[in-house]
Amino acid sequence: MNKDDILRLGELSRIRISDEEAESLGKDIDAVLAYVSVVNEITAEEGMTKKVGAVYNVFREDEVTVEPGSHTAALMAEVPHVKNDRLMVKKILNTD
Amino acid sequence: MTITQLREKFITGDYTPEDAVAESLAIITEKDGDIHAFLDVYTDIKEQATVATEKYKEDGAKAPVLLGIPVAIKNNILIKGKRATGGSKILENYTATYDATIITRLKEAGAIIVGATNMDEFAMGSSTENSAFGPTKNPVDTTRVPGGSSGGSAAAVAMGAVPVAIGTDTGGSIRQPASFCGLVGYKPTYGAVSRSGLMAMGSSFDQAGPLTTSVADAELVHSVMAGKDVMDATTIGEDTYPEVPLKELYTIGIPRDFMKEGVDADVMEVFQAHVTELEEAGHTIVDIELPLFEKGLAAYYVSMPAEVSSNLARYDGIRYGLSEDGETLLDVYEKSRGAGFGDEVKRRILLGTYVLSSGYYDAYYGKAEAARELMREELAKTFQTVDFVCMPTAPTPAFTFGEFTEPVSVYAQDIFTVPVNLTGVPAISIPGGTVQRDEKELPVGVQYIAPHGGDARLFDLGKKMYDTKL
Numbered sequence: 001m002n003k004d005d006i007l008r009l010g011e012l013s014r015i016r017i018s019d020e021e022a023e024s025l026g027k028d029i030d031a032v033l034a035y036v037s038v039v040n041e042i043t044a045e046e047g048m049t050k051k052v053g054a055v056y057n058v059f060r061e062d063e064v065t066v067e068p069g070s071h072t073a074a075l076m077a078e079v080p081h082v083k084n085d086r087l088m089v090k091k092i093l094n095t096d
Numbered sequence: 097m098t099i100t101q102l103r104e105k106f107i108t109g110d111y112t113p114e115d116a117v118a119e120s121l122a123i124i125t126e127k128d129g130d131i132h133a134f135l136d137v138y139t140d141i142k143e144q145a146t147v148a149t150e151k152y153k154e155d156g157a158k159a160p161v162l163l164g165i166p167v168a169i170k171n172n173i174l175i176k177g178k179r180a181t182g183g184s185k186i187l188e189n190y191t192a193t194y195d196a197t198i199i200t201r202l203k204e205a206g207a208i209i210v211g212a213t214n215m216d217e218f219a220m221g222s223s224t225e226n227s228a229f230g231p232t233k234n235p236v237d238t239t240r241v242p243g244g245s246s247g248g249s250a251a252a253v254a255m256g257a258v259p260v261a262i263g264t265d266t267g268g269s270i271r272q273p274a275s276f277c278g279l280v281g282y283k284p285t286y287g288a289v290s291r292s293g294l295m296a297m298g299s300s301f302d303q304a305g306p307l308t309t310s311v312a313d314a315e316l317v318h319s320v321m322a323g324k325d326v327m328d329a330t331t332i333g334e335d336t337y338p339e340v341p342l343k344e345l346y347t348i349g350i351p352r353d354f355m356k357e358g359v360d361a362d363v364m365e366v367f368q369a370h371v372t373e374l375e376e377a378g379h380t381i382v383d384i385e386l387p388l389f390e391k392g393l394a395a396y397y398v399s400m401p402a403e404v405s406s407n408l409a410r411y412d413g414i415r416y417g418l419s420e421d422g423e424t425l426l427d428v429y430e431k432s433r434g435a436g437f438g439d440e441v442k443r444r445i446l447l448g449t450y451v452l453s454s455g456y457y458d459a460y461y462g463k464a465e466a467a468r469e470l471m472r473e474e475l476a477k478t479f480q481t482v483d484f485v486c487m488p489t490a491p492t493p494a495f496t497f498g499e500f501t502e503p504v505s506v507y508a509q510d511i512f513t514v515p516v517n518l519t520g521v522p523a524i525s526i527p528g529g530t531v532q533r534d535e536k537e538l539p540v541g542v543q544y545i546a547p548h549g550g551d552a553r554l555f556d557l558g559k560k561m562y563d564t565k566l
Contacts, residue, residue, distance in 0.1 A: 006446065013405065013449045014412070014426070015442055016434030028443055028503050029450070035504050038394035039460065042467040058329045074193040080419035089414060090425045 001026045001033075098566070099165055099259045099313040106152050106164055113148035113164025113208065117141055120166040120210050123257045132232050133242075133251035135171050136179055137211040144208050151206075162320060163206030168252040168261035171212040172219055172295040173304065175199050182295045183215040183227040183245075186411050186418045186436025196293020197328065198262065198304055198321040205320045213248030213261055217438045218408065219269055219297045221245050222509045223495070226440045231497060236277060237536045240494040243273030246307065250277040253307050260308045260317050264294060266301045267396055268490075268513025271525035274307050275489035275541025278527050280562065281307045282314045285548050286520030287332035289318070290325035298403040301517040310566055311526060311558035318551070337549030342556045348374055348544075349384035349482035358508065359491040366529035366540045367488045374486070374561065384478055384485065388471045389515045395471070396514040397507055398451050398464035404441075405448025411436065443503060472519045479547040484557065487512045489525040489541035493533060512543060522546050524554045526562040 003022045006029070010017035017025065081088040097105075105111035121139065128134050148164035169175060172182045174192035176199075181187045195203070202209070216226035224232040224247025234242040235255040242251040246263025250273035253261050263270040265283040274281025282305045289304050296302065306317040324331045350371060355364065375381050413419035413432025420431035437445070451460035478485065490509060500506040516523040528542035546553045 009446045009449050010430075010434075012453070013445045014409070014429040014433055015437065015445060016430040017442070018434075021439075021442070025439075025443060025446060029447055031502065031504050032397060032443075032447055032507075033450075035507075036394040036397050036460065036464075038391050039398055039463045039467050042388060042391050042395070042463070042470060060326070060329070071193060075415075078190060078193065078416035080413065080416070087415065090422060090428050092425050094424045 001030050097259060098310045099162070099308070099316060100310070102165060102259060103161075106159075107157050109152065112145075112152070114142070114145045116164060116166055117145035117208055117210065120257050123255065124211065127235070127255050127257070130233065130238065131235055131251050131255050132230060133213055133248045133255060133257065134168070134211040135181060135183075135214050135229055135248070138178070138209060141208050141210060148206060148208065160204070160206035161316065162202065165207050165260070166210045166258045167202060167207045168211050168213050168249060168258045169199070169209055170215050170246050170249050170261070170263050172215060172264060172297075173199060173262060174293040174295075175209060175212070178212065180212075180295070181229070182219075183217040183229065184436065184438070184441070185228040186432070187416075188228070188418065190417050192293075194293065197290035197325045199293065201321050202262075207320075210258060211252075213246070213252050215248055216245035217441050218295060218404075219245040219264055219266055220404070220440050220444055222268070222272060222506055223497075223500070224248060224273075225497065226438060228438055234277060234494050236538060237494065237533075239534075240496050240538070241276070243276035243490075243494060245269040246273050249307050250274060250279060250281070253277070253279055253309065260306050260313055262304055262317075262321075263307055264297075264302055264304045265517065266298045267400060267517050268510045270305050270307060271513050271523060271541065271543060272490050272509065274525045275539065276494035278539030279307050279309060280311050280314050280527070280558070281305070281525045281541070282318060282554070283516060283523050284318060284322065285332065285337070285522040285551055286517075287330045287336070288322050288522070288551060290323075290328040290331050292325055292327035296407040298400040298517075299407060300403060301400060311524070311555055311563050314524070314558075315555040332549075337547070340547050340550035340553050342553055343483065345378045345380070346483040346557060347380045347382060347481070348484045348486050349382050349478060350486055351384050351386040351389065354386055354389050355487065358511065359488060360493070360531070362531040363488055363490075363492060363540050366531060367542060370528045370542045370561075371486065377560065382482060384482060386474060386478060386485070386515075388467070388474045391467065392471055392515040392518050393507065393511050395464040395467040396510070396518055397447075398460045399468065399518070401444040401448035402452050402461050402464075403448070404444045405446075405452065408437075408441065408445055440503070468518045471515060475515075475519050475521065476547075483546070483553065485545040487543050487545070488528075489513065489543040493531050493538035493540055516545055521548055522551045522554055524558050526558050
């Protein structure tokens with residue numbers, strides 16, 4: 001995997017990767033991918049696909065289970081940038 | 097002292113929760129500067145200890161089962177009002193806003209939480225060297241790692257600060273540190289314990305469990321934490337799996353081919369000696385084959401990073417945690433995550449993103465999940481003829497700091513523990529014996545694996561083979 005591939009994966013993963021990091025990460029990920037290709041040996045002959053096991057997600061009614069607002073103060077206290085009880089984010093498009 | 101011994105003394109009043117908490121804090125003060133098992137110590141617990149001491153005077157044996165017992169908690173488990181770092185820079189200043197279900201249950205049972213323990217960042221590692229807050233040393237030999245990722249929890253128990261610490265196990269993170277530190281470490285059947293309030297790493301693998309000095313203690317603490325929870329839809333009930341009965345004598349399968357390579361010779365000797373003990377106790381030993389288990393590690397290092405890459409998407413610098421300044425929203429995400437995550441976490445997120453990307457999904461993630469299904473079938477077939485599978489917990493004793501730097505070589509440490517998480521069965525590591533390195537005796541664990549829902553059977557054999565020696 002070359003440097004550009006890693007930088008692209010970084011973009012997809014929303015992680016800023018420095019050029020220096022990209023080099024060592026590329027080497028490591030190549031080694032891991034070479035190693036994990038063994039999974040193809042397991043399933044190639046069996047033609048298996050993923051099945052849902054004994055444990056699976058179940059859903060409940062979407063109902064409010066707590067007093068509205070009871071956690072707001074504690075949660076807002078963790079937000080890095082707040083203005084008038086609102087969470088502040090930067091602009092989405094760079095129009096400059 | 098074990099929890100059982102402490103409890104007896106608390107009831108008679110020979111030794112009180114106040115004494116236990118004072119001793120616990122004193123040991124931490126004395127030893128933790130060197131060991132670094134704890135990230136935070138809660139010194140405001142003396143009042144709880146006083147209340148517990150009074151309650152024993154009134155209620156005696158009727159007091160809640162863990163009343164006054166000091167416990168340490170891995171720092172990826174949320175305790176309301178306390179810092180929850182996950183061993184990561186990105187959550188260095190994050191305060192938990194609610195209790196994990198297991199914390200609620202431990203508190204209701206009367207446990208006193210003395211502190212939060214160190215860990216590999218977001219539980220990714222086998223040595224605790226990946227903590228953003230510096231490594232933990234193994235109390236048995238401080239030139240060596242305590243294992244990981246629950247290395248701080250293991251060290252806290254091994255240095256005598258607490259009789260029990262809670263860890264989480266995604267690929268061996270309770271059992272391997274237990275093996276390295278000479279403790280009992282237990283990973284429940286997937287779904288036996290609620291994951292609500294645990295920082296998710298690999299959601300289809302993660303389970304919380306205790307590290308203790310006896311199997312009976314592990315059973316007791318598990319019984320407090322386990323059970324269905326409306327906050328975690330994957331928790332299982334009594335009838336999810338067929339009953340796994342206890343027996344006087346068991347049939348135990350040994351996958352010899354699986355252990356042919358890569359295991360230290362003296363670790364194999366300890367293991368073989370344990371197998372002989374099992375035989376002498378009247379159990380039947382049979383050879384079994386688990387050909388897919390050897391390849392399980394590869395499936396794990398596809399499925400786990402895939403789940404990691406989605407689970408860690410929540411750390412974005414917007415709602416909590418480290419936030420780096422940027423021009424645009426995307427800039428904030430990328431810079432916060434770039435600055436907040438360590439190398440191993442970045443590696444796994446990138447790898448997970450790769451195996452889930454459209455061109456490679458079928459070749460990697462689809463194959464790995466299919467492999468898990470085949471492993472479950474292979475194991476289910478095996479459990480038709482044996483009651484347990486028994487293996488070493490880890491191929492080596494505790495290694496020295498910096499001994500493994502290549503990711504693939506450190507991943508190989510997990511070879512005996514990951515098949516358990518891939519298939520969701522329960523397993524326990526008990527101390528099997530010691531091996532010598534640099535003139536030091538280092539502990540080596542033996543691992544029992546039982547069928548889904550066979551947790552009580554693990555405790556039964558564990559108590560027979562280990563607690564009777566205490």
